[in-house]
Amino acid sequence: MVTITFNAFSFVREKLKKNGITDFINAKVEVPEGCDVNYLIQNMMGLKDEDVEAVFLNGKVVPKTSIMRDGDRVALVPPGTPGSYRLTLGMKKRD
Numbered sequence: 001m002v003t004i005t006f007n008a009f010s011f012v013r014e015k016l017k018k019n020g021i022t023d024f025i026n027a028k029v030e031v032p033e034g035c036d037v038n039y040l041i042q043n044m045m046g047l048k049d050e051d052v053e054a055v056f057l058n059g060k061v062v063p064k065t066s067i068m069r070d071g072d073r074v075a076l077v078p079p080g081t082p083g084s085y086r087l088t089l090g091m092k093k094r095d
Helices: 011-018 037-044 083-089
Strands: 002-008 027-031 054-057 060-062 073-077
Touching: 002 011, 027 037, 037 073
Parallel strands: 002 073
Antiparallel strands: 002 027, 054 060, 054 073
16 A cells, blocks of 8 residues: 545535545545556545546646556546636646
């Protein structure tokens, strides 16, 4: 097992509350070694793929297939983030 620091934003928090998960701000979470963010989203948090639009791993937007390592910081962002923030946060590239 490895330990990550987990954060969820906006509507993801609401869905987590419905799943009985109330610790989602700088929460220390143990995940199996070698698992990807999809495992965290679906198997541990009980979310659907479409519940999370972007994943931040150590401050950078990454694919959901990214492997988590001990000490990583992971944040889940829901769909619907306003356009200007999407560009600023790196969720969308400039055309």
